[in-house]
Amino acid sequence: MPFMLLQAVLLPLISMPLIAVLGRRLGRRVAWVSGAILAYTNILLASAMFDLWNGSAPVVETYAWTNALFALEFGFSADGLSLPVALIANLVCNALVIFSTEYLDHRIHAIYNRESNSLNAFYYSLFMLFSTGLLGIAFATNLIEVYIFLDILLIPLYFIMDHFGYVTRHRVATMCFLWGFIAGALFLLGSVLAYSQTGSFMISDLPALVGTPLALWSALLMLLGMLVKLAVFGFHVWLPWVHAEHPSCIAGVLAIIVGIENYLIARIFVQQIPSIFELFSLPLMVWAVVTMVYGAYLTLAQDDIKRLYACSTIGQTAYSLLGLASCSAFGATGAVFYFISHSLGKAILFSVAGIVVYRTGARDMRQMGGLAKRMPVTATLCIVGSMILSAIPPFSGFPSEWIMFVGIFQQGIQGSVAALSVAVLGIFATFLTSVYTFWPVMRIFFGPPRPDHENVREAPLTMLVPLLVLAAVSLLIGIYPEIITRLLIPAFTGIP
Amino acid sequence: MDAPYLLAFVFALWAVGIYCLATKRNMLRMIFGLEIMINAANLSFISLAAGVPGFVDPLAHSIVVVSIGLSAAMSAVAITLVVFAYRHYGTLDVRELRRLRG
């Protein structure tokens, strides 16, 4: 199909005005239009992935962009590394658009005390930008493109948070925008430095950076930009606020936005400049383990159901960082695979949290208990999400996690005792994940039912079916990991 | 007369004018300071024109003549404003005006 990637990336962008106009008439039913458009791009991507899986060459599209000052090409490249990431990102966006229908009306009621078609139109048209941004980042071939799509993602995030978030939404929206912007600026600075050394913004030209005088600074700045968005320990303070105060219908997308920096690190550092990245290997591994352990304990400290899963994202993205920092083929493959699996699991968990908040009106887990009787499917989905995060088979968390840890242990064994202890500590942090995912399941869903939750009903089908689809995808990948590994492995040849 | 000495004198006049503007409270004195500064500017034109050996270009002098007229007009308007302000506030002190402004 000609212009397949261009369609996939730009179609949501172009459809924004259409959806805005339609939304004013249709209200929340315009979600189905958005869903249809995203489903179409999903089919495009899935067919591309199927072709690639069967052995055809990766799709690369380039369009000349500007020849002023410096030649810049606008390109999209769908190879084994970017296609699974893009497909999962698009899938989650698609699922969450359908999920948002009832939830959004609930938020609008809660904040503005009225029905509003125009607000619905606003939300659904802005939501399409998420898909554009994520796919753009996944398929980008040069650093400026990456920067542009990174910042494109900030626009819908800011506006949706500002209009539909919880109590402190204005401040938190500004906070989110500023943090994202600073991270993007650091990344841009690094890429400009790289340009000054190599003369090109193309990602595939980055290997020429090795050996130049400013290579370390350029890499460091780009890495710092990524780490700020990844919310590692020290830079993580924005994440609990943003993830907790946003409307749960975009929660899964936020989790992908935070995690897609892992993909970028894999693409830019591990694939193109591994020799420079190896200098950062041990400090990054230590930093990642610190983040994992701290994230786990912080998550245990939470009583608010949304902040709980927000803090858990801190630790989970650090897993992928640990895998990437091990600079091994197993670690990198496992890390990207784990990011994909975590996106699915976290989307499910956040959406479950949204369902619980929607139906019970309570956010504090100390006021919850015994909900499994009234919301059995939701409870099952919560357990499924917890299984995905805790790497319990047969879901996708298990193969991704152990593949990643093979790489981490490889690095640990070849390296010093410090590296080995980092690896062991890392794998024990996965035990902490089981604790902080299954304990809230008990607090929320088990135990005697509460009298003030007499009228709680099960979530509507539009909220449940997308989550079940995501769970089914995770199950499929977990039973047959070849779907993902066959695509990821060729991307990391050449690394020990 | 050499231009540098004249210009030094112009600078001194200008400094006097700035000093008046910066430190005086009385509105009329501030206008006098402004006038002195304008005179300094005029004098600078003339002194630079005079510094040229040979025939003096009358352009500078024409400009000065216009400038004198302008400054007279400006002073007239300014003093009118001061008179009105005095009638309204009862004082010529700028700091009083600021204080009353609230």
Add this chain to the structure above:
Amino acid sequence: MLPYSSVLPWLCWLLPIAASLVPLGMRGSSAKAKGLPVVASTFLSMVLALSLLPALSGPGYSDLQAFWFSLPGGGSVGMGMLVDPLSIIIVNIVAFLCFLIMVYSVKYVEGDPSAGRYWFLMSLFVGGMLLLILADNFILFFIGWKLVGLCSYGLIGYYYNDEREHWIGGPAPHAFQKPSRAGLKALLVTTFGDVALLASIIIIYIYSGTFNFMELYQTSSTWVAQIAQTPGLLSAVCLLFVAGPLAKSAQFPFQEWLPDAMAGPTPVSALIHAATMVKAGVYIVARVLPIFFLAYWVMTPRLSEALIFFYAIAISGAITILLGATQAMVALELKKVLAYSTISAIGYMMLSLGVSGLSPSSLVEGLYSGVFHLINHGVYKAALFLCAGIAIHVSGSIYVNEMRLSSKSMRRVLVFMVIGGLALAGAPPFSGFWSKEGILMSCLESGQYVLFAVASLSVILTIFSVIRVLGMMFCNGSSGAGYVAPRFASPTEQESKGHGDNVHSAVPALMLLPCGVLAALTVLLSCVGPWLGGSIRQTFDAYLIDTLGLPLASLVPTHAPQGLPISLILSVSSVVMIAIGALPAYRIYVQHKWCAEDLLARHRSLQAIHRLLWNRYYIDAVCNKVFVGWTLAMRSPIAKHIEGAMDAAINVGVPSLIGAASRGLRRIQTGILSVNIIYFVATVVALLLITIFAGVL
């Protein structure tokens, strides 16, 4: 290759997993109807497992692999079923016990509205267990292992609404445990072990490049030597590996989840704790045992770090034997007594497997007697648990001192429990005796006299607890009700559910049938004990020497050969131990000649021991305080002082800083002409100076 179809082992575990989804879709059917697919599939699995039995007579093993998914670096993970004597024997006993327990469950869950969930979890559990036994590589095995753990979480916490009637523990004023918490505890403790096991599997993979068991055996001399080149790494691998089975099989120091796991329905307790899940640990230890044995005894130079594997298992097993046997002597809940005796019995199995590697002559002895004990224990413990379920159902109470069952109307249950109990204690000629003899013999052969002493002295404690329980249940357990202290209130009528009389007088036949079958099987095993043990021993002998290629013949004589005299002395000493333990118990609890309460009241040392044992050696309390309590206590300091401080510093501090700077700078905008003129003058002067000095410089 062995002559049978290669699809059968696959079907063996796939059928229960497929059947698990059926009850979920059968909304509106009765609980019994929902169970039908599950019972049918377990029956088929049992038949399929039986069909593998002929392969025992043939040589070797069968491992048919298929490609599953590829790994970086060119490797791949395969999937296949390994059919060798170890897996054939264990899969048969497991499938058989699962089938009987499913039959028992049909009646047990009658009337339960959420029975669909019950059958789903049970069937998934059976499928996972069969998968882990038949799997031919570590990854597939680990999937079954984790599935079993997950289903046990769901089944132990089955009564998730925590209704008062399902609480275990007590009696008041002692603490109770709720089912949902018990399920979570089981999950987390076993997950901790699983993580360690995964770490060691990963390290093994890095060095060996394969997950397949047979390939690991065959190439073990290469990769184990490479691991040993890094000092301490082999010990780390051993200890990490051992943590998994020890946690799953509830051995010291991970044993605390099993007594609390009695919160689930009785068939679940039977399935998890008698028949299957706890045996999974024994299975995997037996599976990798030859590798570590080879590492020490066969390789030159001997890798002494590999011995840590055996010492860890043996010592942990021995400690657990003692822990279980002593705690069973004072427990008041019937299922708790059975739980403690389970961990004790598995302690015996672990001990046997552990000492098998401590001397070449004890390898086969230890391996076969561990597996033999597994078979026997599975049968008699399942019988005991199912009978316990009947007893609780009939009497309405979980405490043995309240049951007051009539030995006339519950005659059959009494007979079955006596058979099971005596087999448990290892009384000759019951089945437990034959396998325990093998275990004690292997301890002697490997020269571990301390462990031998522990194991054989525990027989006294075990028989005491068995007779005590049976006496309290059937012989009107009013005396010997335990130590009555001022702060230990005796159970009131309100506390015990039911009236102390027989609430349901009729024992359902469908529940009695499996018990009867198992009791009969126990008797059968008792009769054929020596011959069965001998043939298992020969099978393993052939397996280790021919299939795995261990040169045992050249290694064997390091201890004096065991002839008839020593085994006779061993048997006689066991009988003596049993007599020492049985007599006091009989007098106290059955004949009521002595009174336990008076004994306790007179000796303060006995009171102290009783308190220690009642509180489970305080291990549970300490673990709770240290792990759970500390984590809970850390919550608010972390949230407030660390996260709060960082959040305030960055998210509030930086904007405040910028705000303060901006407010400070705003003050230079005065709007006063004079001040602005001064700025102007200052700028002009500065520019002047700059031009002058820049020009000069």
